[in-house]
Amino acid sequence: MNLLAIVFVAILAxxxxxxxxxxxxxxxxxxxxxETSLGMGMAVIFVMTISSIVTWxxxxxxxxxxxxxxxxxxxxxxxxxxxxxxxxxxLKKTNPTLFRALGIYLPLITTNCTILGVALLNVQAxxxxxxxxxxxxxxxxxxxxxxxxxxxxxxRLELATLSSYLRGAAVSLVTAGxxxxxxxxxxxxxxx
Amino acid sequence: MSTLAQEFSxxxxxxxxxxxxxxxxxxxxxxxxxxxxxxxxxxxxxVVLLCSNILVAALRNxxxxxxxxxxxxxxxxxxxxxxxxxxxxxxxxxxxxLGIFIPLIVVNCIILGRAEAFARKxxxxxxxxxxxxMGLGFTLSLTILGIIRELFGSGSIFGVNVMGxxxxxxxxxxxxxxxxxxxxxxxxxxxxxFRRLRIE
Numbered sequence: 001m002n003l004l005a006i007v008f009v010a011i012l013a014x015x016x017x018x019x020x021x022x023x024x025x026x027x028x029x030x031x032x033x034x035e036t037s038l039g040m041g042m043a044v045i046f047v048m049t050i051s052s053i054v055t056w057x058x059x060x061x062x063x064x065x066x067x068x069x070x071x072x073x074x075x076x077x078x079x080x081x082x083x084x085x086x087x088x089x090x091l092k093k094t095n096p097t098l099f100r101a102l103g104i105y106l107p108l109i110t111t112n113c114t115i116l117g118v119a120l121l122n123v124q125a126x127x128x129x130x131x132x133x134x135x136x137x138x139x140x141x142x143x144x145x146x147x148x149x150x151x152x153x154x155x156r157l158e159l160a161t162l163s164s165y166l167r168g169a170a171v172s173l174v175t176a177g178x179x180x181x182x183x184x185x186x187x188x189x190x191x192x
Numbered sequence: 193m194s195t196l197a198q199e200f201s202x203x204x205x206x207x208x209x210x211x212x213x214x215x216x217x218x219x220x221x222x223x224x225x226x227x228x229x230x231x232x233x234x235x236x237x238x239v240v241l242l243c244s245n246i247l248v249a250a251l252r253n254x255x256x257x258x259x260x261x262x263x264x265x266x267x268x269x270x271x272x273x274x275x276x277x278x279x280x281x282x283x284x285x286x287x288x289x290l291g292i293f294i295p296l297i298v299v300n301c302i303i304l305g306r307a308e309a310f311a312r313k314x315x316x317x318x319x320x321x322x323x324x325x326m327g328l329g330f331t332l333s334l335t336i337l338g339i340i341r342e343l344f345g346s347g348s349i350f351g352v353n354v355m356g357x358x359x360x361x362x363x364x365x366x367x368x369x370x371x372x373x374x375x376x377x378x379x380x381x382x383x384x385x386f387r388r389l390r391i392e
Binding site (some may be wrong): 144 | 262387
């Protein structure tokens with residue numbers, strides 16, 4: 001698959017949140033305000049790129065040559081959990097401004113299933129390193145896009161008169177459904 | 193101290209992971225296009241939850257507090273890998289349908305949540321009851337969602353056609369937007385019922 005197609009499919013046609021249902025928890029959790037959702041998006045772009053590269057290298061250099069592919073899930077989740085911790089420590093020392101901006105979102109990312117999901121999808125699809133990096137960044141951008149759009153809608157939804165039964169998660173899910181319907185339109189633009 | 197029966201029923205009703213705690217949303221949305229997939233996912237998560245709860249409760253005095261989260265993740269990842277292999281060997285169709293969401297049981301917040309909130313403070317028996325209740329609550333919610341989406345989205349239940357040939361399926365319910373909308377409406381409905389029946 002050429003790289004442009006990967007970018008298009010990952011951001012729009014097959015959006016990670018709205019079409020593949022990964023990362024729903026942060027999608028519902030941190031989409032209350034545009035600023036916080038942007039912060040979360042940036043943190044996800046950052047961590048997903050690094051973790052995809054690292055897990056790809058581990059898969060090629062360690063798991064596959066030694067016939068340990070069945071340990072993928074365990075190896076990847078441990079690497080990701082450790083990596084998030086490492087990124088946090090390194091950022092704190094070297095780039096305090098960025099650290100303050102990403103701040104509280106970094107630890108939340110360990111439980112974000114998009115990170116593990118994308119790492120697994122990449123090695124399962126047999127992508128090479130360039131495709132892996134492009135795919136990881138595109139997926140994360142797609143996640144940020146969906147998150148920011150959702151935050152914009154929810155900021156206005158706060159002011160709407162709504163049945164008390166539907167407030168919170170229920171109405172957010174229905175909104176996400178309508179958004180997902182809109183994103184489905186992109187599927188017609190390219191045959192996957 | 194609540195009784196074992198209360199411990200069991202809270203997962204199904206009062207603290208239902210899907211409808212009340214809104215946990216584990218990714219598999220809930222992704223695999224419920226058909227009832228059998230929802231049921232399969234629920235049972236897979238139940239098995240992992242049960243095993244991890246037993247082990248976490250049994251080792252609760254051994255695992256040091258500072259490294260407990262990595263230890264729990266390792267325990268959960270081990271059982272997830274076992275479930276992955278068992279499904280691949282004995283139910284290849286289900287394994288294929290659930291796809292990436294089987295390894296992703298590792299990051300299902302319900303399982304880590306129960307280890308952290310319950311199993312590490314309670315004995316093995318209570319942890320088993322807790323896991324069974326929570327797991328069944330999750331399975332039940334997923335199966336109900338699967339039945340609704342399959343019934344209206346393709347006119348069948350568990351793969352058996354029940355609506356007859358004259359029924360025009362609402363294809364949207366079987367696709368991604370349908371998942372979000374069905375779950376959103378269900379949540380609203382459950383909120384309404386809980387408030388109506390004063391279950392709190």
